[in-house]
Amino acid sequence: MPRFLTGVPVLRCSLEIGMEWMILMSGGMDLMNDKYRIIGPLYDIVARIYSAGRIDKCKTAMHDHIKPDDYVLFAGVGQGTDAVAAAERGARVTVVDLSDSMLDIFAGRISGRHFLHPVETVHTDILKYEEYGKFDMVYANFFLNVFTRPMVLAVIEHLAKLAKPGGYVVIGDFALPSGGAVARAFQSLYWYIADIFFVFAARNAFHPVYDYQTMLKGHGSQIEKVRCFRFLFDDRFCSILARKG
């Protein structure tokens, strides 16, 4: 491992302790806090600049699987350009988010727009949303990386339950580091820069890039397609299409 990354576990541990302390001091684990109130309005533009537009492409990479009248859920929708693109394809779109301010931005985005089906907006914690077996496609775009590993596993299991039998779960996120040592270290660094920013900006969890394909397979889902997006010489973001097992 390159010398400049040897301090990462210590840094991770200190940040996790610091974040848990901040959460406790700010009133416990109240999930209804709007952690995206400040960074939310800037989220998409920051992502666009940071990825030279690749994050936008990654979020809609599996949209050619959406058919008119399909039930499509966007968990942790944020500003929701991907959800709007799905509604434009004639899908019955539901968006769920915990952040009032993100949903306000999304509401502004669809205001005055007419789709084949009106978009349903739900303001809640995704784990409290229990329309099991309803959706043809369940999207988690750049959503799962906000959580600690045990939470990600719980949320993936929950998202799979929301999909119909034979339906899809789509995860768009940072690519798992791969290739030689330098390539892996660079992707880790690229991820940690974003992660540390969002640890402070939105109290996201501090962790390495998650291996979503293994997590999905662990729940019995089959990976049907993976599309990755290159930037700065390598794959930086991937969209994974998994069929519910």
Ligand SMILES: C[S@@+](CC[C@H](N)C(=O)[O-])C[C@H]1O[C@@H](n2cnc3c(N)ncnc32)[C@H](O)[C@@H]1O
């Ligand atoms: C990193 S942003 C990603 C937003 C969007 N999917 C995108 O790709 O731009 C994460 C979003 O998940 C929402 N979120 C975080 N925890 C949540 C939870 N437990 N239930 C629902 N939404 C949540 C946040 O409010 C935020 O809008």
